[in-house]
Amino acid sequence: MRFGHHFLSVMLGVIGILLGIASLPIWGESVTPQLAPLEHLRIGFAWLSIGLLMVTLPLRRFLAALVFGLIAFLNLFYLLPTFLTLDRGAPPPAAQHFTLLHANIWNRNPTTDAIAAMVNRERPDIAVMLETFHGLQEPWLPALDLHWPYRADCGAAGCANLILSRWPLTILGQNSSWFNAKGSPATLAVRVHHPAGDFTLVATHLAQPFDPVFQAQEGAWLARYLLTLPPPLVVTGDFNSAPWSPLIRKLEQQAGITRIARTGPTWPSGPLNPFGIPIDHMLGGPGVSAANVRRLPPFGSDHLALLAEIALTPQAVGPAKPAGEGGGTAALVPTP
Known part of the structure; x- marks a missing residue:
């Protein structure tokens, strides 16, 4: 059981680090073909981080939940302005x-x-x-x-x-x-x-x-x-x-x-x-x-x-x- 808890913590940490790095607002200016497309995937990153937030809260993994919440906020910060000013009739x-x-x-x-x-x-x-x-x-x-x-x-x-x-x-x-x-x-x-x-x-x-x-x-x-x-x-x-x-x-x-x-x-x-x-x-x-x-x-x-x-x-x-x-x-x- 202790091993399972430790493994889950490690996995959540790795996912949080990778997702956080991928969500940084630096890849759009990258000249590296493998990294530049990351800037366009924010909707997927937002969904994934919100889903992980919903999973970690009931498990009382509050540090992981905080990390995924911050990642979700970062992506939504860039996403919402592009969607909020919508059709005015x-x-x-x-x-x-x-x-x-x-x-x-x-x-x-x-x-x-x-x-x-x-x-x-x-x-x-x-x-x-x-x-x-x-x-x-x-x-x-x-x-x-x-x-x-x-x-x-x-x-x-x-x-x-x-x-x-x-x-x-x-x-x-x-x-x-x-x-x-x-x-x-x-x-x-x-x-x-x-x-x-x-x-x-x-x-x-x-x-x-x-x-x-x-x-x-x-x-x-x-x-x-x-x-x-x-x-x-x-x-x-x-x-x-x-x-x-x-x-x-x-x-x-x-x-x-x-x-x-x-x-x-x-x-x-x-x-x-x-x-x-x-x-x-x-x-x-x-x-x-x-x-x-x-x-x-x-x-x-x-x-x-x-x-x-x-x-x-x-x-x-x-x-x-x-x-x-x-x-x-x-x-x-x-x-x-």
Whole structure:
């Protein structure tokens, strides 16, 4: 019995040390591939530490309970600010607004019929689809309703981003790291010609955090690029980064945008989702907000899709202009 108590104490101590070290706010800036992803796992760390706290209290292991309580507090300190400022209801009546669907469809999605079914069911005004490596030849596109006559992809740049729209689009820029400069993310920027006024929409997909130096380069490139685009600005993408990570915080600061759609984890989409990571984000520049934000049911991808109502403060906007770094000549998407 004494050995069992001693063994339990040792195990709780080892778990506490490892979990405490993993929860330290230092790994997001790490250049070590094995350590950088730890910063994005805070939801899992929080659940684990709270569970261990609940286990150790009845066992009267008060020192261990204190340690796990402090670890839970540390993780919640970073988590809660990214979730608390949530949906504020319907957008102001005077604001220009539209519904936006964002989905990383996963290039290995075995149920392509479910992709078209989801888009047809939700009927957003604009749909941004990532990992569409066949571009305008995606096999599920013919099954869509005629609700989205305007479609844009990256063409030769091969960024695997696709935008479907009710309204005309002008392509401002198409970019991918293999086609353009290394260290620049897969990005498609368009000017949407909404009846109430134009706005810029950017779809982007950053690298995974297992190469933190490369991912940081992509974030810095994206921040510079967004500053070259005409407002109002809406950005949606798979950033492969949690909202509390240094990458997202720096992007918001450097590009003058904020995360407007705050949800729970979007990856993975399966049973482990409650312990996962919010890596799909919608962000907006000044005058842009989101309401009625929700995660959609699984559709065969390893990500959950996001749907939100985006509101834009009325403001005068100029004509579309060529994108800056990584961009090309603005080109109107022809009417089908």
